[in-house]
Amino acid sequence: MTSTPHAPARASSYDADERGWFGDFGGRFMPEALVAALDELTEAWQDAMADPAFVASFEAICRDYAGTPSRLYEARRLSDKVGARILLKREDLNHTGAHKIRNVLGQALLTQRMGKKRVIAETGAGQHGVASATAAAYFGMECTVYMGAVDVKRQALNVARMNLLGAKVVSVDGGSATLKDAINEALREWVSTVDHTAYLFGTAAGPHPFPSMVRDFARGIGDEARAQCLEQYGVLPDAIAACVGGGSNAIGLYQAFLDDEDVAIYGFEPGGDGVETGRHAATIHAADSGVLHGARTYVLQDEDGQTIESHSISAGLDYPGVGPQHAHLAKTGRVTYLPITDAQAMDALSLLSRTEGIIPAIESAHAIAGALDVAKRLGEEKGPDATVLINLSGRGDKDMETAMEWFDL
Amino acid sequence: MTSTPHAPARASSYDADERGWFGDFGGRFMPEALVAALDELTEAWQDAMADPAFVASFEAICRDYAGTPSRLYEARRLSDKVGARILLKREDLNHTGAHKIRNVLGQALLTQRMGKKRVIAETGAGQHGVASATAAAYFGMECTVYMGAVDVKRQALNVARMNLLGAKVVSVDGGSATLKDAINEALREWVSTVDHTAYLFGTAAGPHPFPSMVRDFARGIGDEARAQCLEQYGVLPDAIAACVGGGSNAIGLYQAFLDDEDVAIYGFEPGGDGVETGRHAATIHAADSGVLHGARTYVLQDEDGQTIESHSISAGLDYPGVGPQHAHLAKTGRVTYLPITDAQAMDALSLLSRTEGIIPAIESAHAIAGALDVAKRLGEEKGPDATVLINLSGRGDKDMETAMEWFDL
Amino acid sequence: MSNTSATAFEKARADGRAALVGYLPAGYPDVDGGIDALRCLVDSGCDVIEIGLPYSDPVMDGPTIQAAAQHALEGGVRTRDVLRTVEAVAATGVPTLVMTYWNPVERYGVPRFAADLASAGGAGLITPDLTPDSAPEWIAAADEHDLDKVFLVAPSSTDARVAMTTAACRGFVYATAVMGVTGARTTTSDLAGPLVARTRQTTDLPVGVGLGVSNGDQAAEVASYADGVIVGSAFVRALLDQDDRAAGLRALAALTEDLAAGVRRA
Amino acid sequence: MSNTSATAFEKARADGRAALVGYLPAGYPDVDGGIDALRCLVDSGCDVIEIGLPYSDPVMDGPTIQAAAQHALEGGVRTRDVLRTVEAVAATGVPTLVMTYWNPVERYGVPRFAADLASAGGAGLITPDLTPDSAPEWIAAADEHDLDKVFLVAPSSTDARVAMTTAACRGFVYATAVMGVTGARTTTSDLAGPLVARTRQTTDLPVGVGLGVSNGDQAAEVASYADGVIVGSAFVRALLDQDDRAAGLRALAALTEDLAAGVRRA
Ligand SMILES: Cc1ncc(COP(=O)(O)O)c(C=O)c1O
Numbered sequence A, B: 001m002t003s004t005p006h007a008p009a010r011a012s013s014y015d016a017d018e019r020g021w022f023g024d025f026g027g028r029f030m031p032e033a034l035v036a037a038l039d040e041l042t043e044a045w046q047d048a049m050a051d052p053a054f055v056a057s058f059e060a061i062c063r064d065y066a067g068t069p070s071r072l073y074e075a076r077r078l079s080d081k082v083g084a085r086i087l088l089k090r091e092d093l094n095h096t097g098a099h100k101i102r103n104v105l106g107q108a109l110l111t112q113r114m115g116k117k118r119v120i121a122e123t124g125a126g127q128h129g130v131a132s133a134t135a136a137a138y139f140g141m142e143c144t145v146y147m148g149a150v151d152v153k154r155q156a157l158n159v160a161r162m163n164l165l166g167a168k169v170v171s172v173d174g175g176s177a178t179l180k181d182a183i184n185e186a187l188r189e190w191v192s193t194v195d196h197t198a199y200l201f202g203t204a205a206g207p208h209p210f211p212s213m214v215r216d217f218a219r220g221i222g223d224e225a226r227a228q229c230l231e232q233y234g235v236l237p238d239a240i241a242a243c244v245g246g247g248s249n250a251i252g253l254y255q256a257f258l259d260d261e262d263v264a265i266y267g268f269e270p271g272g273d274g275v276e277t278g279r280h281a282a283t284i285h286a287a288d289s290g291v292l293h294g295a296r297t298y299v300l301q302d303e304d305g306q307t308i309e310s311h312s313i314s315a316g317l318d319y320p321g322v323g324p325q326h327a328h329l330a331k332t333g334r335v336t337y338l339p340i341t342d343a344q345a346m347d348a349l350s351l352l353s354r355t356e357g358i359i360p361a362i363e364s365a366h367a368i369a370g371a372l373d374v375a376k377r378l379g380e381e382k383g384p385d386a387t388v389l390i391n392l393s394g395r396g397d398k399d400m401e402t403a404m405e406w407f408d409l
Numbered sequence C, D: 001m002s003n004t005s006a007t008a009f010e011k012a013r014a015d016g017r018a019a020l021v022g023y024l025p026a027g028y029p030d031v032d033g034g035i036d037a038l039r040c041l042v043d044s045g046c047d048v049i050e051i052g053l054p055y056s057d058p059v060m061d062g063p064t065i066q067a068a069a070q071h072a073l074e075g076g077v078r079t080r081d082v083l084r085t086v087e088a089v090a091a092t093g094v095p096t097l098v099m100t101y102w103n104p105v106e107r108y109g110v111p112r113f114a115a116d117l118a119s120a121g122g123a124g125l126i127t128p129d130l131t132p133d134s135a136p137e138w139i140a141a142a143d144e145h146d147l148d149k150v151f152l153v154a155p156s157s158t159d160a161r162v163a164m165t166t167a168a169c170r171g172f173v174y175a176t177a178v179m180g181v182t183g184a185r186t187t188t189s190d191l192a193g194p195l196v197a198r199t200r201q202t203t204d205l206p207v208g209v210g211l212g213v214s215n216g217d218q219a220a221e222v223a224s225y226a227d228g229v230i231v232g233s234a235f236v237r238a239l240l241d242q243d244d245r246a247a248g249l250r251a252l253a254a255l256t257e258d259l260a261a262g263v264r265r266a
């Protein structure tokens, strides 16, 4: 592959207004104590994105350290199976094994630019925590990661990883002691340390500017993929697909394609045991608008607006909210979001492993599962040149214990 | 990074003769039943390496699927710490997380060229087994992996990984039920299936042509690194370094530099509890010539020539033999081999994690540990431009349980 | 007659003292127990009452209030129970506000919530995660139903934001005296005084200072520069620390009296 | 007089039958027990004896022989014990070879091993992982000490390699009748006959066929086309299957007699 220079960040027709609203969604529902910090961050981010030196420095770090541009890989055996061309954007080969490194490197570089020397982050299964600890080590910053007590127990290896990287992990007991509570606790901590501490948020959700800023740091995925696809095949893909948890990998892929009207865009949500069972995390499918973690978006909530615990075999998708830009993209119809059950995702994980020798993260397996259905249909309509580009957001090493249990290995 | 085209394979002054002898070492001590297969393999390999189409196809697969050329990364914070420029060859970012994917893709491609549809492999901790299962899935081949019963228990996650990739894992009870016995069993299996089965050997050891063939498939490491270093810094490194288990990553790095007389070359062996304790795997340090697994080389053995169990915290280095070219390079003095204890390696693992946000494989941590000493010395002699290029042969994810125990995390 | 909390502050100011504002979550230890506890605050000297609406994701609360709210939610408390609590407490005649994160209100329906709150006799809302610039719907509904809109200012707020915030407030202005979550603290903050001064430059509304006050001496100190002393976690703590309800109410009464004496001592 | 195994094959050929070649590892169940077992083979009808040198990495052996060799090593058997075993067995007058992987010989010192083997009365070596093209040192030492050099041919060997191998052999040629490791098999191989025929085209040396024979009928079948029937795993199995030594020796004797009858039946 030749290196595909990161296209200069272009706006799309689906961007937020200057106050962070994507149509009816987004905004900033935050304690006043954090507003100054969010304003400062907004300004610093916009200033940085307009500074070619910052953009160049971000790209250089992603390239030299994280291994971008990630490959666009034609999965030939899988393509043969489904009768359409399957392209995988290999974010699984990035340093630390997922797209998430892009976001943390961007935010940490911005933190450095803002003169702060400490970062905090929330984490669910530990992926964003490990990525944040990695970025902090790279930049020589102090790092504290908040993690639900339940997750600390379940994900001992990732806790060890963060410790090795020099980060402090704080176990959070409140609420359900999982990801959403870790976010709550990180926000609480941020309130009291906001003068010298940056909060590296792990997905394209939360209060303005996080949804737009995280997207900007993740959008290399789509910028690269679009250029690679054009370069390698001379055409844009017929469809693109990603899994949607908070939505960072998905929006990172979509952004470059939003105004390509001929490109169909799909997002695959964690359907858990099946949306009809209530045990799922398919927030957009549930389509229930509310405010969570600082933004108006779709939220899994009860009649009184209390957040409902989400369920997914995939820790990284197990979140009762979703980035507000996705809510907007769903409402406008630009992107089609569909739920994928645990069982469908695990079947796809197995299929990709056996067919291509690539064990995907269970998150990414949701995208594979959904996209293969799309590809079959497109292949039937358009023949084997129909092209579906899937973001392989991460590798499955972290998920082996889950897979062992699921497949009884 | 711009893509650095793989230099055409050049011979070095330290290559084997046509019968596989590196000076006093190497050769082929094998059952007659396997000689025809080894001859066939030798011919196929030589023929393939002389065929530009094969070489191009190998390079394309490594590039598009495995992610090569791996980055040459300047570890700035580490460089500052030691007072010399440290360059890391990021094999940890390859698909499946180590240099080993290059070898298996090469051997599997050759297997395909030879018209065979099944591969077998031995594995210790599981790394080569996972790599082989991956290559087999990629090429759509049947795959059986032999693994010592002790290792099957210790490395349940890697067993699951191989199963997911569609490989069959056979637990080997004989002997010490570890790597060397898995090799024995794979050879036994090979004898009875040699007509349709290729044996993907996991390191640059074993009978001719394996030491030379595996080196040829791994030498992209050094070819790329040499070109990258020249391109990025305009000079060759003052020293290069790798860890040495069987020796594939090391020889893969060295080969391009062997005839660069001004480049000092280091190999770091697993010193276990310390070579003086007898509990180690520093085969070259022990310098006891013998025949093991088909080649004359240095072997850990008792007075009667019975193989002695090796000891290392690093499963991938825990082997009582070493590739014969290394024995030759040691004897001729071209390469300096030094033992690194478990404790030194684990310190280096921690240091790299905290300083650069890169958790290396424990194998690779041996190279880091030894090379930093070299770098300090060179930095003192030549100043901060002194350059030490280290092969970061793999990532540490697989080693987190060991690290947790060691560091009491 | 408008049931605004401002009247209570005016009365206290007329007495030459600061008002004591007491907070407890609804539904702790259960709905009726919570009503008893809140009435105890009224009986023992609170001038204004804040009733917390228990919420699953309380990002501004420290461990004490989190624990009580979680207990309440696990006990099944609903938004309508909060409104019933308001009704029972407001019946005492003391201005009674609801302190709530935004989502439960949005979910209930903003106009409907305003209407039901007003008809329960509630004075208004304190909104810790809703700033005026994100609150047009609430402002409209509050104005329609003649309700107090208490927004927060913080030490980190710029002067412009303080002005924007106080301009949107009705009833009083809530000054968060520390950069941090709710929770009793042993020392008061040196950020509070300057913040109150900055706030006063923008408004004639009374300024209540919250976060951290746990005894009469601290209350006296805060009362020396603020119009109201807001106490929450210390009250919850008093309840949490006691095994039986009667003892909890006794402790609550004693603490309230200590604090009420404090605001009169300044 | 040269103590070559060829004499035993000649004698058998003179009798109009194939020779029975029996293998057991030294040191199993212990050194003296191994000697007893090997003598039992001699007493019950073996014409040539192969003594296995237990080795840690026996790549050509199946599970039965592996287990016995591992047991022997764990019991502490040394190379010098193997030589003592040779001495004890060779004393019976039956040609006695050592079958060994290469490293123990290399480690002992090739000339020294040849010398000590010769002075123990050993007839020579069978070298499963040493082919003539890798064996110059051994060939020189064997020739100096007048020892048999038994190399292996396999079904996969090219004609050229068969010729090269037999040219380097002395004593007999060992034809591995199946592509696989040692181990008793229920059926004999259809690769054996053609291999023996190919081998005979290159040499007048006797050709022994090994791997898999476990009873008299199989022995008879192999004896119909080969000069020698080599039996190993079946003997080891007979010992392994018995709990006490006496019973083991009885089983060994019975099996040997069955096989000896077999080679006479063809
Ligand atoms: C590999 C991978 N993909 C996807 C996700 C989901 O996050 P997002 O929706 O923000 O991309 C995660 C989160 O941990 C992840 O690890």
Ligand SMILES: Cc1ncc(COP(=O)(O)O)c(C=O)c1O
Residues within 6 Å of the ligand: B098, B099, B100, B127, B128, B202, B203, B204, B243, B244, B245, B246, B247, B248, B249, B250, B315, B316, B317, B361, B363, B364, B393, B394, B395
């Ligand atoms: C990361 C890594 N490095 C090094 C090695 C050692 O093998 P070799 O010496 O053949 O490179 C291994 C073996 O598993 C490995 O996984």
